[in-house]
Every structure is written in structure tokens, then in C-alpha cells.
Amino acid sequence: MKFDWSDLGNIQEGRPNLGDTTLVAVYRLFQYTLRDVLEEHYGIERTEELLKEAGYLAGREFARSQLDLGKPVTEMLADLQRKMLEMRIGILRVEKADLENLAFTLTVSEDLDCSGLPLKGKTVCNFDEGMIAGIMEEYASKRFDAKEIDCWTTGARTCRFVVRPV
Amino acid sequence: MDENDPNQMVLELLKAMLEGKNSKIEAALWKIEALHSPDPVKEEIIEALRRLGQEQVAASEFIGELAKGHLDVEAPPAIASLGNYKQLQANLRQINWILDRIAAGDYGHRLDFLGDFERTMNQMVAALRDKDELESRLEKSELMFRTVVETSPTTITITDLNGKVQFMNPAGLAMWGYEIGEVLGRDITEFLADDRGRKEILNIVDRTGRSEPKVAEFLSLKNNGTEFWIEAHGTLMSDETGRPDRIMYLVWDVDYRMRLEKALEDSEKRYRTMVESSSSMIFILDTDLSIIYGNRQGYFTLNDGSNMTGSSMTTFLDDHSTVDMLKALLRSGEGVVMTKDTVMTTHASIRLWVQMTAQIVPFAQGKAVFVSCNDITNLKRTEDKLRSATRKLTLLGSLTRHDVINYLTSLEGYLELAQVRNKDEAIDRHLKKARQSAANILHQMELTRNYQNLGLMEPEWIDITSGVQKEMAGVELGDVKIISSLPNMEVLADPIILSCIKNVVQNSLKHGQKTTKVEFSFLEEGENGFLIIEDDGKGIPASLKEQIFEWGYKGRTGHGLHFIREALSASGMWIRENGIEGKGARFEIIIPKENYRILSPGSQ
Numbered sequence: 001m002k003f004d005w006s007d008l009g010n011i012q013e014g015r016p017n018l019g020d021t022t023l024v025a026v027y028r029l030f031q032y033t034l035r036d037v038l039e040e041h042y043g044i045e046r047t048e049e050l051l052k053e054a055g056y057l058a059g060r061e062f063a064r065s066q067l068d069l070g071k072p073v074t075e076m077l078a079d080l081q082r083k084m085l086e087m088r089i090g091i092l093r094v095e096k097a098d099l100e101n102l103a104f105t106l107t108v109s110e111d112l113d114c115s116g117l118p119l120k121g122k123t124v125c126n127f128d129e130g131m132i133a134g135i136m137e138e139y140a141s142k143r144f145d146a147k148e149i150d151c152w153t154t155g156a157r158t159c160r161f162v163v164r165p166v
Numbered sequence: 167m168d169e170n171d172p173n174q175m176v177l178e179l180l181k182a183m184l185e186g187k188n189s190k191i192e193a194a195l196w197k198i199e200a201l202h203s204p205d206p207v208k209e210e211i212i213e214a215l216r217r218l219g220q221e222q223v224a225a226s227e228f229i230g231e232l233a234k235g236h237l238d239v240e241a242p243p244a245i246a247s248l249g250n251y252k253q254l255q256a257n258l259r260q261i262n263w264i265l266d267r268i269a270a271g272d273y274g275h276r277l278d279f280l281g282d283f284e285r286t287m288n289q290m291v292a293a294l295r296d297k298d299e300l301e302s303r304l305e306k307s308e309l310m311f312r313t314v315v316e317t318s319p320t321t322i323t324i325t326d327l328n329g330k331v332q333f334m335n336p337a338g339l340a341m342w343g344y345e346i347g348e349v350l351g352r353d354i355t356e357f358l359a360d361d362r363g364r365k366e367i368l369n370i371v372d373r374t375g376r377s378e379p380k381v382a383e384f385l386s387l388k389n390n391g392t393e394f395w396i397e398a399h400g401t402l403m404s405d406e407t408g409r410p411d412r413i414m415y416l417v418w419d420v421d422y423r424m425r426l427e428k429a430l431e432d433s434e435k436r437y438r439t440m441v442e443s444s445s446s447m448i449f450i451l452d453t454d455l456s457i458i459y460g461n462r463q464g465y466f467t468l469n470d471g472s473n474m475t476g477s478s479m480t481t482f483l484d485d486h487s488t489v490d491m492l493k494a495l496l497r498s499g500e501g502v503v504m505t506k507d508t509v510m511t512t513h514a515s516i517r518l519w520v521q522m523t524a525q526i527v528p529f530a531q532g533k534a535v536f537v538s539c540n541d542i543t544n545l546k547r548t549e550d551k552l553r554s555a556t557r558k559l560t561l562l563g564s565l566t567r568h569d570v571i572n573y574l575t576s577l578e579g580y581l582e583l584a585q586v587r588n589k590d591e592a593i594d595r596h597l598k599k600a601r602q603s604a605a606n607i608l609h610q611m612e613l614t615r616n617y618q619n620l621g622l623m624e625p626e627w628i629d630i631t632s633g634v635q636k637e638m639a640g641v642e643l644g645d646v647k648i649i650s651s652l653p654n655m656e657v658l659a660d661p662i663i664l665s666c667i668k669n670v671v672q673n674s675l676k677h678g679q680k681t682t683k684v685e686f687s688f689l690e691e692g693e694n695g696f697l698i699i700e701d702d703g704k705g706i707p708a709s710l711k712e713q714i715f716e717w718g719y720k721g722r723t724g725h726g727l728h729f730i731r732e733a734l735s736a737s738g739m740w741i742r743e744n745g746i747e748g749k750g751a752r753f754e755i756i757i758p759k760e761n762y763r764i765l766s767p768g769s770q
């Protein structure tokens with residue numbers, strides 16, 4: 001993988017008038033059309049894997065460039081919470097934490113990917129799963145898995161992720 | 167009403183659901199479990215109702231658990247209507263997590279977008295964070311004060327308002343010699359050695375809080391019974407509401423200082439008594455020569471016993487040079503002593519001769535002149551009388567001697583003439599004896615001439631070493647060697663001492679017979695110095711050792727040894743002979759310590 005945070009370019013310079021924000025619809029337009037095309041080519045299961053992998057890559061780069069990884073885990077989570085709010089990704093909350101084993105239940109409300117989507121009977125935030133795992137891995141230097149167990153698309157008002165080392 | 171009527175059964179379920187009672191719903195559901203309708207629409211309605219009923223029961227159980235505060239309960243899956251409850255559960259869990267973090271002392275988590283909760287929760291977190299910071303600062307400051315108290319060399323002890331000890335720092339325990347367990351609850355008065363202290367110790371605390379802290383000295387008592395002086399300072403301490411509830415004492419061991427002060431006081435008293443009762447006049451003068459202090463004798467002699475403090479010393483001093491001397495002394499600083507005979511005029515205009523000794527002494531923050539005066543008026547008067555009497559005697563003596571010698575000369579002339587003309591042998595014999603007597607009288611008269619000036623010259627510091635050298639140059643030595651190991655020294659004496667020494671040497675040469683050397687040496691023993699002149703002649707027999715110093719002893723010429731002894735004793739010295747007959751004469755001139763000074767050690 002050769003993605004680097006700097007690959008996002010100099011947005012300030014590139015968009016002096018329009019600035020660094022856009023509409024959520026534009027983001028979703030991009031993600032769900034891409035997802036559709038990928039499903040068409042590789043099937044649903046493979047597409048979900050690919051999205052999760054992309055999220056993982058994003059999570060690692062995000063952690064590396066945006067977080068102070070030297071802090072205790074609770075402080076790092078508080079930082080992550082603020083950062084996700086600032087970047088309008090979603091409202092991160094910690095529901096449960098086993099600090100010793102670094103096992104968490106996290107929720108993301110008003111999630112960028114799924115909040116407001118029609119019911120589908122299954123979770124859709126595969127990119128988020130990968131991203132959360134990537135951040136934790138970058139922080140703790142070991143493999144993590146994040147699984148979304150509730151999603152707007154399963155009728156929940158908030159996405160819920162179970163995160164634990166593997 | 168037919169219980170098996172499908173419509174009735176469905177209606178029963180709907181009513182139970184409206185009622186919200188799970189048991190009723192479950193009973194109704196059980197009844198319609200086997201219910202089917204050939205009409206597909208009706209069949210779908212029955213199925214939907216059945217699911218709705220099941221979901222309501224499941225949801226109600228979930229919400230019931232939530233209501234009881236069981237946040238861990240899992241929501242039944244796939245019930246769309248439970249979405250909001252699940253979010254509520256998520257939010258409650260989030261709040262729970264933040265509370266957990268707060269309990270762990272972590273205030274870094276915020277609650278966002280949770281309506282009323284958000285404000286109160288975040289305010290609470292902020293307040294707790296502030297309180298926590300304050301506590302941590304307090305803790306640090308308490309630690310700091312504790313360290314100060316524990317390591318302070320000053321004794322710090324805290325008592326209740328009645329003086330019962332509640333705390334004592336290690337310095338205090340060490341000072342009094344107790345373990346901490348032995349002092350807690352003990353009365354502070356038990357550390358004091360006398361009743362005055364026991365009464366005073368609680369009173370040194372200012373209960374009004376208005377005046378400066380009081381410090382007092384107490385005689386204290388160690389655990390081992392030793393008494394020692396302490397200095398204590400008490401302050402009230404207040405509780406949180408500002409009500410005084412304890413006393414803090416700061417205590418210093420001032421035993422050494424107190425004993426020193428006491429010793430100083432005693433010694434001062436002693437000296438004051440000495441000064442007060444001294445028969446000398448003693449004054450202490452300020453730098454402008456005004457009198458700061460005078461003793462009884464001073465006031466009595468100069469001022470009829472009235473106090474003279476503030477008057478200027480100069481009004482009593484007739485001699486300007488004495489005033490100048492005192493001023494010069496003030497410029498010269500401490501340690502210098504000046505002595506001068508001067509005239510003072512008393513309050514009653516009586517003139518007194520005094521011998522004044524003045525010295526700069528430290529006084530208060532600066533310096534003062536310590537003046538001691540001895541009334542020597544009578545001494546001066548006697549001295550003057552003596553001097554005038556001596557002058558008269560000398561004049562008389564020299565006139566008389568002059569006339570007597572003239573008469574003797576003419577008497578001798580006439581006796582000689584008479585002898586020439588006389589033919590009678592018997593008369594000639596008498597005339598011979600008469601001439602001999604006249605010659606003896608002349609000799610005696612010559613002798614007295616030497617004594618005439620004795621004691622008239624003031625003694626002065628005489629360089630003995632080079633003086634002896636000069637005198638010896640004028641002596642006919644022949645083969646006799648002069649050896650000297652005299653140090654470079656001076657002697658306070660009548661200048662005649664040098665010719666006395668020369669005479670001693672001349673006598674040695676003349677009467678020693680086999681003398682080959684004369685040796686000068688000096689040694690110190692006890693309070694005296696000994697200037698020794700010895701030769702290797704035949705010496706002096708023991709029987710003559712004192713006789714040679716007698717008036718009219720004829721063995722020797724020039725200044726007789728009698729004269730030498732008289733001359734030396736006029737300067738406070740003495741001469742004796744203690745050589746061994748046959749081995750040589752040894753004359754010792756004994757000089758008191760204050761009458762000689764050695765400038766540099768002797769060389770051969």
C-alpha cells in the first residue's frame with residue numbers, strides 16, 4: 001500500500017473559495033456508486049472486504065497523521081472523539097471499555113456513511129469497521145478487529161462497533 | 167361470546183396489546199398460534215398481528231430491564247420500533263462510561279449532542295476537574311508545609327486551646343528528648359521548669375489576633391531533667407470556619423545565649439562595682455568629649471558629688487594639649503592607650519595634678535573614650551619640693567666642696583711650709599699625720615663629687631650593645647680580649663650606666679693580674695635580665711664579695727664599686743659579684759624586665 005495522508009493534496013490551496021467541506025450527499029454518491037460497481041464486478045462479500053481494507057488503510061494514516069499516539073488509551077479515545085466531531089465523521093461514544101485488554105464497544109451516531117439510509121436488514125459501515133481497526137492497530141501495535149453490530153440500516157439509530165484485538 | 171371465534175381471538179390480542187400486559191399478550195398469542203385463515207389477506211393480518219405481539223413482549227422486556235438500569239441487556243434483534251430505545255441505551259452507556267472515567271480521575275471525555283444531559287454532564291465534569299486540580303494543589307502545598315515542619319530546626323508544636331499537645335515536630339522531640347507517643351496529649355506546661363513559665367506559656371498567645379506575636383523566654387525541662395532556656399512564640403490557629411481552635415508554638419533553644427547573657431551581666435556587675443568603688447576618677451566620654459558616665463570618685467572630686475553627665479570634659483581640663491591628645495586618640499581608634507600628667511580644675515576652682523590614662527573603647531554602636539585619672543597633686547608637690555631640696559643640696563654641696571677643697575689645698579700648703587721649717591722630730595711626725603688626714607679629706611671630697619649628680623638625670627633608653635663597644639674603645643686593653651654575645655638591646659637607665667660598665671672592666675684588668683679576656687653576655691631568668699661581665703683573672707675571695715661594694719673600699723679606683731651599685735640602684739638595677747676565686751670575677755647587673763628591651767637576638 002502506498003497511500004499517504006499527503007495524497008489528499010493541499011485542499012486549502014486547491015479550493016481557496018469553496019473551502020475544505022462538501023455535502024454529505026456527494027460523499028455518499030461517490031461511495032455507494034463505487035460500492036454498486038464493485039458489487040457488480042466482485043460480488044457483495046468481496047466488496048465489503050475491499051471497503052473494509054480501504055478503511056483500514058485510512059485508519060492507519062489517520063492515526064499516524066492526526067492523533068497523538070503516545071497518550072494513554074482513554075485520552076487517545078477522547079482525542080479521537082474530538083477529531084471525528086471536528087471532521088464531521090460522526091459522534092463517537094464509548095459505551096464499554098476493558099482497558100486492560102483494549103476491548104471496547106463504541107458507537108457512532110450521525111455516521112457519515114449510513115445515518116438516514118433506508119433499512120437494509122444488514123450493516124453497511126464496512127469502511128468504518130476497517131478504519132476503527134486501523135486506528136487501534138496503529139495505536140497499540142497489534143492486530144485489531146472491529147465489527148459493526150448495529151447500524152442505521154438495521155433499524156438502529158446509531159452504529160455500534162465491537163472492537164477487540166485478534 | 168364465542169372464545170373460538172377468530173375475530174374474538176384477534177380482538178383479545180389487540181386489547182391485551184393496548185393494555186400493555188405481557189402475560190395477557192402472551193396468553194392471547196398462545197390462543198392464536200394455530201389460527202389460520204383461507205383468506206390470504208386475513209392470513210397476512212393474523213401473521214402481522216402475531217409478530218407485532220411477539221415484538222411488543224420482547225420490546226417491553228428490554229425496556230423494562232433498561233428502566234431498571236440494566237444497561238447490559240441485549241436488545242431483541244430486528245425490531246425497528248426499538249431504534250430510539252437502543253440509542254437511549256447507547257447514550258446511557260456512554261454516560262456510564264464517562265462516569266467511570268471520572269471515577270478513575272480522567273476528565274478528558276465530553277458528552278456531545280445529548281440535550282439536557284450534555285450541559286449538566288459537561289458542567290459537572292468541569293466542576294470536578296477544577297475541584298480535583300484544587301485538591302491536587304492543596305495536596306502539594308500540604309506536602310510542602312509538612313516537609314517544612316518535619317525538617318525545620320525550629321521546634322514546632324501544636325496544642326489545643328488548653329495547652330494539650332496535639333503535634334510536635336522531630337526538632338521538638340529531639341530538643342526535649344521524647345518519643346512522639348510520649349508527648350501527645352501531654353500538657354505544654356509540663357515542659358516548663360518553674361511556676362512563672364507554667365503560668366505564662368498560655369498567656370503569650372494573643373487571643374485577640376490584633377497585636378504583634380509575643381515572644382518570651384522560659385526555663386524549660388528536658389525529659390532527662392536538665393533545665394535549659396527556651397524562647398517561645400505562640401499563635402492561634404483557626405478551623406475552617408475561622409474559629410480559633412489550636413495554638414501553634416515555635417520554640418528555640420536559647421540556653422547558650424541566655425547563659426552567656428547571664429555571665430555577661432555578672433561580669434558587667436563585677437566591673438561596674440570595681441569602677442564605682444575605684445579610688446581613681448573614671449569617666450567615659452562621647453566622641454565630642456561630653457561625659458556619658460563618671461564614677462563616684464570622679465563626681466566627688468570634680469563636682470562635689472553631683473552628676474556630670476552631659477557636661478564637656480574640656481571644661482575641667484586646663485591644658486589644651488590634653489584636649490588635643492584626647493581628640494587625636496579618637497582619630498587613632500581602638501587599642502591605643504595614652505598617658506599624660508595634666509592639670510584639672512574642679513567645680514570649686516581647685517587645681518589638681520592628675521595622671522590621665524585614656525583609651526578608646528567600643529561603646530553602644532560606636533566608640534567612646536575611657537578616661538582614668540589619678541590625683542597626683544600631693545605627689546607632684548612632694549616631687550617639686552624634693553627637686554628644689556635636691557637642687558639646694560647640690561648647690562650647697564658643690565659650694566661647700568669647692569670651699570673645703572680650697573681650704574684643704576691651702577691647709578696642705580701651710581702644713582708643708584711648717585714641715586719644711588720644723589726641726590723637731592716629734593712635731594714633724596704630727597705634721598705628717600696632719601697632712602695624711604688632709605689628703606684623706608680631699609679624697610673623700612673627690613668621691614662625693616661623683617654622687618652629686620646621681621638621680622638627677624631622667625632615665626632614658628640606652629643602646630647597651632653599641633654603647634659598650636664605644637666605651638671599650640677608650641680602654642687600654644693590652645693583650646686582653648673583649649668578647650661579647652650581647653643581643654641588640656636597650657636599657658632604661660641613667661646614662662652613667664655605660665661608664666659604670668667601663669669601670670667594672672677597668673677594675674678587672676687592674677686587679678685580675680692574669681686576665682686574658684673579658685666576656686659580655688646577657689641572659690633572662692624569671693622577671694629579670696642579667697648583664698654579665700666576667701674575666702678569667704684571679705677572682706675575688708668569697709669573704710670580700712660584699713665588702714667590695716662598701717663605701718670607701720679602697721681596693722679599686724675610679725668609680726668605686728659602691729658608687730656603681732648606687733648609680734645602678736637609682737635606675738632600679740642591682741649589681742653583685744658571684745665568680746669563683748682563682749677562676750675569675752663575674753659581675754652580674756640585674757635589670758628588671760620592664761627596664762630592658764631586646765631589639766634582635768644576640769650574635770657572637
Ligand SMILES: [Zn+2]
Nearest residue numbers: 114125151159
Ligand atoms: Zn452504520
